[in-house]
Amino acid sequence: MLVIDKQVCAFPHRFVDLLMNLRLPLLALAIAAPVCATATTTQRLTIVNNGETVGSVVATVDGSHTGVDYAVSNNGRGPKHHEDVILNEHDLPISWTVQGTSLMGGDVAEAFHWSDGHATWISQAEQGESDGASPLLYVLNDTSPWAYGVYARALLRAPNQTLKTTPSGVMHLEKLQTVDLDPAGCKLRLDVYAIGGIDTKPLYVLLDRQGQLEASVDSQGTAIKAGCEAAARPIDELVANLEDLRLRHLREKLAHTYDKPVRISNVHVFDPGTGNVGPLQTVITFNHRITFVGDAPDKQGPADDEVVYDGEGGVLVPGLHDMHSHTTSDSGLNYIAAGVTSTRDMGNVNSFLLKLIPRIDSGELVGPRITPNGFMEGRSPYSARNGFIPATVEEAVKDVDWYADRGYFQIKIYNSMNPDWVAPIAAEAHHRGMRVTGHIPAFDSPDRAIRDGYDEITHINQLALGWVLKPGEDTRTTLRLTALARLADLDLDAPQVRATIELMMSRHIAHDPTMSIVERLLVSRAAQTPEPEAPVIDHMPITYSRYRKRTFVPSPTPELTAQYSAAVKKCLDIIKVLYDRGIRLLPGTDDTNGFSLHRELELYVKAGIPPAQVLRLATLGPEEYMGKSHQLGSIERGKLADFFLIAEDPTKDISAIRSPRLVMKGGVVFFPSEIYEAIGVRPFTTSPPQITRGAKEVAH
The missing domain is CATH 2.30.40.10 (Urease, subunit C, domain 1)
Incomplete structure (x- = not known):
């Protein structure tokens, strides 16, 4: 939807303020100031995930300058930031700033500037500068769907649709096809492109005949022109088919x-x-x-x-077996390359996963053996958009049956689930021969969840926060991460800790710590290579490597940083206590690659478990747990x-x-x-x- 406004010409104040705060040189006014007395256009995109609206992009274009507001709210988190970008006559950014917060609430203050043959930039990942007669295409660290359109338009004008990028790398554009979509009367004729070279998989963008962004697909969902939200599903299917073609070709080459x-x-x-x-x-x-x-x-x-x-x-x-995966179309390649031949999917879009598994099993696509868990969430402003979100407890029980009929191994319960529904959900799951695992729902406790029917608790924070949270605190938000700072002073011999562990022992409750993701979120800091990423980061494309050099937790003061580091150590102590007490550990990552499972196992060794026993936990142990040890x-x-x-x-x-x-x-x-x-x-x-x-x- 395009809206035309009249606007008095003025240089955007927050853009100037950001550049001043970052101590970067301002553009010459002749370059920086928008053209006066020009009409502005506002383009709106809606972010759709699994059929539900989770965010928006609002871009206001005034001459060479565009201001972009981007916000996503899904699963109690999501990036929220403002961009200002100025393009030159070749559609290359000569100034680009981003200010706001990233996925988990960490601060974002990114800026790129080019003038008179000199480029400077600063992001969460690094600060740098370079010289060149013309600007290279800058790759944002904290990106948005609008940025993908900027990349595509610049590449369309480039020789061979290829450009060198800053800070490093080469980006290229490939036109794949033209499609006509007519969802609910919103006619679209779009050119479909793949942007490659900066990540382990292509980025798919859809442009109109004038080269303007109409849709894109990334991990946050499908961004689609406002008013045409019904096109999100066919676009998802289109991109899935394109990925399928790419992955089948790779299978022919690599197997x-x-x-x-x-x-x-x-x-x-x-x-x-x-x-x-x-x-x-x-x-x-x-x-x-x-x-x-x-x-x-x-x-x-x-x-x-x-x-x-x-x-x-x-x-x-x-x-190896990753016991906490969230499968993507391309994660199979990453897993197999790392020696991970089996995974347990802990929550996904049901239709996607049910189509993917038989294609991997038949050998058509590369990937591990996948055991699916049925994801069930409650309805709230913080809901995750995977699996089912039942409106009533009766509907929840029917959803359990849906998963059971399709052979799912477990039910996974999530943050927003009504605690009073856990017992009937678990009872039906057990009646159907399924186990129950999950997060501890907000305002619930690990002890109650176990008594209501949990067979397993996932994530070390979901277990340990039950010992330090105050009544009424809401773990549907990023508090489920930041409250881990309180673990620094936790006594593992405290009555509430002993009570939970004894309950787990008596009821044979397993635990999937996902320690590697907890460590990453707590210890990662802007412009630093965190210890868990050190063996990997220099091998990876620019998008992966830069994204890992960031602060995930909001505003970490020196005191909080020390508490987070102590919390990581305390989590390792908890893992060792659980191991020593005979509680089954199920190594998982909450990720989509084998690198994180390697780190998970390293952390168990760091906790004091012998390497041979750690390898048993990641190989034979999962198969015993799932009744497959006669095969694997x-x-x-x-x-x-x-x-x-x-x-x-x-x-x-x-x-x-x-x-x-x-x-x-x-x-x-x-x-x-x-x-x-x-x-x-x-x-x-x-x-x-x-x-x-x-x-x-x-x-x-």
Whole structure:
């Protein structure tokens, strides 16, 4: 919807104030001031997530200057900031500022400025400057759908639709198709583009025939021209189909499939049952399964019809299991490259997940084995927009049946659920043979949730905050993160702590700590490489690497920073207490990549759990919990061929799992170095193991 206004020409005061506060040079007035007496246009976009409105973009264009207000509210959080951008005659930004708050409420004060051949910028990630006769395309750290339109228009005017970017990298644009949409009388004819080069997956934008942004899709949802919200669903389907095509092509390129036995010789095998790494052995697989583990079964060497890999003295580890994933279309590549061959999805758009799982299982797409959990949320201003949001308890019980009919493993209850509904939901789930897990609903407590039917509690903060919250405090907000500062002074021998742990022990309650995401949120600080990201960040594209260098918590004072650091240490102490008391730990990440699971396991070792036992928690343990240990979790004859090869012994250094050289899932071979190169990540290993015989593959 376009609205035409008349506006007196004036340089935007908050834009000037921000530049002054950041001590950056102002533009010359001839460049910076908007053209007087021009009409302004206001473009409005609506952010839609899973069929519900969760935010908006309002952009006011006045000549070369645009002011943008962007706000998202979903799951009690979301970015909220104002942008000012000035473009030159080539549609390249010569000044761009962002001020407000990011996803979890951390402060944002970002600015880019170019004048007379000199560029300066400051963001949460870094501060820098460079010289050049013309400006390079600046990549925002705290971005918005409007920024995607800025990128696209600049790329449309560039040679080969490719531009170097600041602070680094190269961005390119590819037109994919033109579509006509007519939702509820809102006719749209749009050109669909993919922006690549700055992340591990393309960014999809839809422009009108004049090159103006009409829609885009990112992790916050689908941004769509106001008044055309009904187009969000067909746009989601369109982008899903485009991603599907891209991912199928990658599968054809990256999956190495053989119709003959695959022999991996000269390897040690980690046994999670004993915690030992065995002597040099041979492992043979055929038709998805392991057919042999032991000394070489023949004296004459491999048969002529086998494919042989030389493991070069490395260690084979059963495939890792992320017990707290939120699957995306492209997360499968990231997981497989990291040796994660199984995940438990803890909340998603139901239609998306039900379509994706069979396509991964059939081998059409690359990805781990996914066990789905049914997400159930209550209705409130802070609701997450996944799964079901029932209006009544009777509707909630029917939703449980919907999940049970489709074979879901568990019900996951979320923040806004009415605490009084937990017991009937849990009763129906148990009646249908399902377990119950989740957050502790706001104004509830871990002890009551357990008594009402929880079999498991997810997130270390959801467990521990029950010991420090005050009556009436609302964990539907980011308080569920910031209140962790109170853990710094928590006595783990306090009566309320002992009572909960004893209740968990008596009822065999499991715990999924997701410690890696809690650590990241609490210790990350602007312009610093946080410890959990250090092994990864320099390998990643610019969007990933810059986003990780930020302050997630709001306004951390020196006192709060010390409390957050102490809270991380206390959380590790809690994990060790739970382990020592025999409570089952389920390593999960609340993320979409294997890097975070690697960190999760490192943190358990840091807490004091032996590396071999940590590996058991991430391999055989989840399969025992879900009744699949007869198929998965260890490298034994007859089990599914899910494992990965690393160079060093992970029972001596758990971080050895960060560098798989080969990953096998269901007998299909993947080389992480190939996957990473295909998605724009610098590989963590130099080369895959050598094939010594029978390299011919089955055509896809």
